[in-house]
Amino acid sequence: MAKIIKSLRKQADKADRAALSVLDRDLAEELQALARAYRAQADVIKSKKKKTRKGQATRPST
Template sequence: MPKETKFLRKQADKAERRARATADAEVSENLLNLARAYRTQADVLKAKRKQEKKRR
């Protein structure tokens, strides 16, 4: 599970870097939304993992 969250966070970082590098405002906004979605997925996975640990 940690590898998945790490992967998602790296993808978010890449999307943000590309968003800053592009001159097209619409593409930039779409990349920022993608980065936000990746981070949200990583947060959900982390919370789910934490919840599973509590149950044990």
């Protein structure tokens, strides 16, 4: 899971850098939106990972 999260954050950084380097405003906005989407996806995966860990910790062993 950590690799997926790290990969998504890297892609978001690349999209942000690309948005800064393009001259077309519409394209820059699309790239910024893409970066936000990648970060949101990484955050969702991270929060699901945390919930899974908490669920395992509180679940009684049988």
